[in-house]
Amino acid sequence: MSNKKRIALDMDEVIADVIPKFLDLYEAEFGQRLTTNDFRGRKIYDTPAAYKIRNHLFDKGFFRDLPLMANSQEVVRWLHDYYDIYIITAATEFKNSLEDKYEWLEEHFSFIPWQRYIFCGDKSFMKADYMIDDKASHLAKFDGKGLLFSASHNVESTGDFTRMNSWLEIKAFFEEELKKDGIVV
Ligand SMILES: [Mg+2]
Secondary structure, three states: OOOOEEEEEOOEOOOEOOHHHHHHHHHHHHOOOOOHHHHOOOOOOOOOOOHHHHHHHHOOOOOOOOOEOOOHHHHHHHHHOOEEEEEEEEOOOOOOHHHHHHHHHHHHOOOOOHHHEEEEOOOOOOOOOEEEEOOHHHHHOOOOEEEEEOOHHHOOOOOOOEEEOOHHHHHHHHHHHHHHOOOOO
């Protein structure tokens, strides 16, 4: 049993960037390249006309080639030395995503073993010291310290969490936490 503290880490819009693909799909469908301001406070597909592009989440391959969020790989690699990192993703709505996500994690985060992949629908069972997620509703059901990763859809979200605007902010946050725990980095 490890005596490291545990971090529960989300995938989409935290380490994996779904936005470029949705911008492409939106543009292919409606002939317009959206900017971040166009979907402030919501998902790109959260309009009656655009909702159908959400269906691409069910496509085999959608999640396999998503780009990394800036600095996520390096900072998670650093965190891995000091914390037990569990990947927890609410993925089971999209059964075709499961293999894609597994392979994506093997490709980009090979230092996290498969024993720490949790593909689920509801994260409320998760016991950890920290949870990093872009969805405030997951953090609301979490007992530990919640870190909300900023995304267009959550700019209005409020709750018992600390907002993080980048992976460099997350690194700075954990440098302070490690200091409090007496761990020299
Ligand atoms: Mg997410």
